[in-house]
Amino acid sequence: ENGHKLWLRANSTIPVEVRCSKKSPTIDIAINELKNGWQGKAGQLIELKIVKDKLLKDDGFRINGATIQAKTDAGLLYGAFEILRRQHAGESIAEEIVNPSYNLRILNHWDNLDGSVERGYAGRSIFWRGIDSLEVTSGDLNLWKEYARANASVGINATVLNNVNASPSVLTTPVLERAKAVADVLRPCGIKTYLAVNFASPEVIGGLETADPFDPAVKAWWKEKVKEIYTLIPDFGGFLVKANSEGQPGPQNFGRNHADGANMMAEALEPYNGIVMWRAFVYDPSDEDRAKQAYNEFMPLDGQFHDNVIIQVKNGPIDFQPREPFSPLFGAMKKTTVMPELQVTMEYHGQSVHLVFLATMWEEFLKSETWQEGAGSTVARCTDGSIFNQKYSAIAGVANIGLDTNWCGHDFAQANWYAFGRQAWDHSISSAQIADEWLKLTFGPQNIDKETSSYDLEWNLSFLQPVKQMMLNSHEATVNYMMPLGLHHIFSAHAHYGPGPWWAPRGMRADWTPPYYHQADSLGIGFDRTALGSDAISQYHEPLAGQLADLNTCPEAYLLWFHHVSWDHKMKSNRTLWNELCYRYDEGVKQVREFQRVWDKAERFVDAERFAAVQHKLTEQGMNAQEWKDACLLYFQQFSKQPIPYELERPLFNLDELLERDRQRVRRSR
Ligand code: BDP
Numbered sequence: 001e002n003g004h005k006l007w008l009r010a011n012s013t014i015p016v017e018v019r020c021s022k023k024s025p026t027i028d029i030a031i032n033e034l035k036n037g038w039q040g041k042a043g044q045l046i047e048l049k050i051v052k053d054k055l056l057k058d059d060g061f062r063i064n065g066a067t068i069q070a071k072t073d074a075g076l077l078y079g080a081f082e083i084l085r086r087q088h089a090g091e092s093i094a095e096e097i098v099n100p101s102y103n104l105r106i107l108n109h110w111d112n113l114d115g116s117v118e119r120g121y122a123g124r125s126i127f128w129r130g131i132d133s134l135e136v137t138s139g140d141l142n143l144w145k146e147y148a149r150a151n152a153s154v155g156i157n158a159t160v161l162n163n164v165n166a167s168p169s170v171l172t173t174p175v176l177e178r179a180k181a182v183a184d185v186l187r188p189c190g191i192k193t194y195l196a197v198n199f200a201s202p203e204v205i206g207g208l209e210t211a212d213p214f215d216p217a218v219k220a221w222w223k224e225k226v227k228e229i230y231t232l233i234p235d236f237g238g239f240l241v242k243a244n245s246e247g248q249p250g251p252q253n254f255g256r257n258h259a260d261g262a263n264m265m266a267e268a269l270e271p272y273n274g275i276v277m278w279r280a281f282v283y284d285p286s287d288e289d290r291a292k293q294a295y296n297e298f299m300p301l302d303g304q305f306h307d308n309v310i311i312q313v314k315n316g317p318i319d320f321q322p323r324e325p326f327s328p329l330f331g332a333m334k335k336t337t338v339m340p341e342l343q344v345t346m347e348y349h350g351q352s353v354h355l356v357f358l359a360t361m362w363e364e365f366l367k368s369e370t371w372q373e374g375a376g377s378t379v380a381r382c383t384d385g386s387i388f389n390q391k392y393s394a395i396a397g398v399a400n401i402g403l404d405t406n407w408c409g410h411d412f413a414q415a416n417w418y419a420f421g422r423q424a425w426d427h428s429i430s431s432a433q434i435a436d437e438w439l440k441l442t443f444g445p446q447n448i449d450k451e452t453s454s455y456d457l458e459w460n461l462s463f464l465q466p467v468k469q470m471m472l473n474s475h476e477a478t479v480n481y482m483m484p485l486g487l488h489h490i491f492s493a494h495a496h497y498g499p500g501p502w503w504a505p506r507g508m509r510a511d512w513t514p515p516y517y518h519q520a521d522s523l524g525i526g527f528d529r530t531a532l533g534s535d536a537i538s539q540y541h542e543p544l545a546g547q548l549a550d551l552n553t554c555p556e557a558y559l560l561w562f563h564h565v566s567w568d569h570k571m572k573s574n575r576t577l578w579n580e581l582c583y584r585y586d587e588g589v590k591q592v593r594e595f596q597r598v599w600d601k602a603e604r605f606v607d608a609e610r611f612a613a614v615q616h617k618l619t620e621q622g623m624n625a626q627e628w629k630d631a632c633l634l635y636f637q638q639f640s641k642q643p644i645p646y647e648l649e650r651p652l653f654n655l656d657e658l659l660e661r662d663r664q665r666v667r668r669s670r
Helices: 025-037 073-088 137-153 173-189 216-232 256-270 290-301 361-365 379-383 411-425 431-443 457-482 514-518 544-549 556-562 577-601 608-640 655-668
Strands: 017-019 045-050 059-062 066-069 096-098 104-108 158-160 193-199 238-241 276-278 308-313 337-343 396-397
Touching: 017 025, 025 045, 025 073, 025 173, 025 308, 045 096, 059 073, 066 073, 066 256, 066 411, 073 096, 073 137, 104 608, 137 173, 137 411, 158 290, 173 216, 173 514, 216 256, 238 256, 238 577, 256 290, 256 308, 256 514, 308 396, 337 379, 361 379, 361 411, 361 431, 396 411, 411 608, 431 457, 457 514, 457 608, 544 556, 608 655
Parallel strands: 017 045, 045 066, 104 158, 104 396, 158 193, 193 238, 238 276, 276 308, 308 337, 337 396
Antiparallel strands: 059 066, 059 096
8 A cells, every 4th residue: 555546546346337328438438437437326327428517516516326427428437536525435415406616626735846846745657757858658647547537536637747837848849749648647537737827938949039928929929839739739728837936037038918918828728729828926035914915916907917818826925925915906806806725835834744624724724704795705705706707716826736646745644635626516515524634535434335335433532533623723733833823934945844934145135035924923823914014814805804903903823923912912812922932833743742642553554654744744743843933933022032831832943953954954065
């Protein structure tokens, strides 16, 4: 057992007959899945039907006993996977219509053509291994097929094959031919292929003198390129673009704005129904608070984008931090389609070492109330098309997948891939439900009662319940030991792994250093984003803005995100801020120590290989959590000048030691 089978390990020997009047590669897959995974009545006849049904969206389906109806082949495939999942998770199947929340449920791979993966912690790319190695092997084809199946099983229907920091070479013909080979494998599983493109491509690979979006030759170049792509990949999805961000070229290099750039590409793609996902992740080292910059730059352009442009916005206003408030762009851009971007790969959550189930964080985000169109304007509803009139609705997740045998580096990181798909399909699903399903499918016993689909009582009590609870607590634990109470971006250096509240090398851009974000001084700690500070709060809608602005009503989870708070400020717990900070860090460490106990107790229910791998990582997480706590408390103590409450465990490291470890780590990473 090495984890390669993901959540798709159930095999069936129960004979079943499956019928469908239509034939297609997608329907063949659905039929095979049902035949190989059926856990219901032996000899059952299952009928798949293509129907016209106004209540169904394109990928939606109706299940009723052993019938699946859908408008499209992909809908039938999703219906098949739904029935199988419910059978394997021991859930009932009533008559039901199931529709996806978002039309486009897309993974973004940050894979480079040389095979490395930006912020990847699971080995090298499954798509690329170098520009001199583009031939497609049978190994490639097998792996892509498994990847496609896993995505289809959770409703993911699109993927971007390469990094947003895009090499212009991705649009050269030999590379496009490999992309075509991938697309051909993904298509039967209902998955469309997209590419991330570099705005300067017409100059770099096209030999033009400019990439100015108003230049006729540039427009013509993109049109020709798009035509070439559609000849190879007739159902190509479109482009993802990171422009004028972190050194990437963009329309501003030519005095144009984001709308000018995005619309030029949108025009080229429009005849083929292709789309442009244009990222709002922009900021520069100006005096303006980084948290405000995307909003400042994009709000004035609302209404100027073509209807096949989607603005892709990270969940928070800064950058995938352990916890962020939602970006104020959600719900604010009313005349533009906006899609959330989540980070499945755990750049800022302990990478492939820490056990962190991200579903709870995403749930918190999707259910955040923006107030933009009155009560009920959650982020989810502001992006799914139910409030605003939009041609597309979409959600993206930055993939955590690589060549590692278990795909994701950490066995539990598979749960985040699974969760992204499930929430993209149904943004109202609870994290508890997702964890429940995933654990049953991934670690469930083989001896589930086939008649009643019920799990062994002991397995349920001694494995499922405690391990599920561990997953549901894991994100909060990480926030506690890394950045509680709204602290953010206090990582060391560029690896974004260990603590570095002190890290500010001479000459470094201030907005890339932790002191810019925590602002600790003798009076207190936190970033003042009220009207007296950067006023980022004014980008939120009332009554939320007022609630955030008031120290007494601002949720404590975001306190230091929005306020510079005195060390002696009285918290809801009645402790001072300093003491509360100490308690939170301490709590985080204790939580991980508890996770270790939970896992050790679960040993007899898990195969040896996965048990040992997870146990080993939890040990490291425990040590890391201790390091985070000690580093942050000892460093901030220099400002608060107060003791760590005596009832708490004392630090195990001293600050000099931690600084030296950090220096070594930074040196090694260079
Ligand atoms: C940051 C990553 C960086 C990405 C960037 C982005 O550190 O590697 O290129 O986001 O999203 O989180 O473009």
